[in-house]
């Protein structure tokens with residue numbers, strides 16, 4: 001039995017992961033964590049009998065959540081994922097990583113740590129799991145580009161005027177995936193796709209100009225890799241995160257899963273379109289922050305987290321999200337080559353600034 005900790009066990013990924021762990025029947029859950037949902041955490045603790053449970057951001061600093069595990073699944077949402085990721089790398093763990101914000105805000109720092117400590121990150125994000133599977137064992141020099149697919153979210157064909165009128169309930173209706181609230185809003189603004197470009201850049205060491213976004217409304221092809229000879233290898237499956245979670249836990253092996261198999265003829269057709277960023281300024285802001293580098297991606301992320309929370313609380317409109325992020329980025333004085341403290345400072349200052357914005 002391998003020992004596993006699930007950080008963010010009460011969330012969309014966390015609960016699916018516990019389903020997978022129950023099905024696999026070869027992991028002992030030794031740690032669980034949540035933010036506020038103590039009643040679900042208690043239920044999970046009753047079933048899995050972990051040695052450690054932790055709540056809140058400070059709970060994630062409990063080092064034994066990580067040190068006692070062989071595998072750590074980081075499925076907390078937002079910048080709260082950064083400290084556990086850093087700790088898990090320093091403790092040389094196998095890390096199944098769903099949290100993308102940590103890589104976005106501290107990509108260079110994480111890349112440096114991975115050179116120093118022999119930890120292994122296996123992506124859980126469906127696109128990155130797909131890319132990981134497509135390039136596994138291949139010579140990186142043979143890759144000509146990564147094709148990151150995007151469903152386009154619920155507002156793919158909306159005009160700017162339509163977007164100005166969307167409500168929280170419209171945003172929370174993702175066409176193909178059922179996910180936590182924050183990532184669902186991020187998918188509607190398309191900042192999520194910007195995050196994923198940054199995540200792919202760091203996880204696979206691929207330059208930004210070799211990462212292409214293609215709209216694929218059916219979300220069956222989770223991403224693809226084009227090789228120098230013109231071959232494209234893709235990974236396809238149902239829109240069920242349990243496949244990517246399970247692969248991250250069993251890698252390099254594959255095990256039978258509980259997810260229904262794809263029946264290609266019943267799909268009929270798969271479509272692919274060019275992606276135009278026109279109505280999605282959040283996507284551009286994400287890439288701009290990556291180009292600027294230093295502490296700027298931490299500012300982008302913190303501003304987005306606060307703006308999304310305000311939107312979900314009905315305090316701001318959908319199109320104010322990019323405005324808030326832009327203002328925070330304009331105000332920020334970038335620090336190059338930031339250490340962890342610089343990143344956490346930028347995160348803290350930005351949250352304070354955006355909290356006060358109207």
Ligand SMILES: NC(=O)c1ccc[n+]([C@@H]2O[C@H](COP(=O)([O-])OP(=O)(O)OC[C@H]3O[C@@H](n4cnc5c(N)ncnc54)[C@H](OP(=O)(O)O)[C@@H]3O)[C@@H](O)[C@H]2O)c1
Nearest residue numbers: 008010011012013035036037057076077098099100179180
């Ligand atoms: N959902 C998906 O299908 C999907 C796909 C790809 C990638 N991801 C990524 O995976 C991560 C998790 O997404 P999700 O959709 O599962 O989110 P979610 O449903 O909102 O769950 C988030 C989890 O993190 C905990 N949490 C939230 N804020 C925290 C804090 N400040 N300190 C400690 N714990 C905190 C939550 O606890 P409470 O329940 O107590 O609030 C919950 O357990 C995100 O980074 C997302 O981008 C998700």
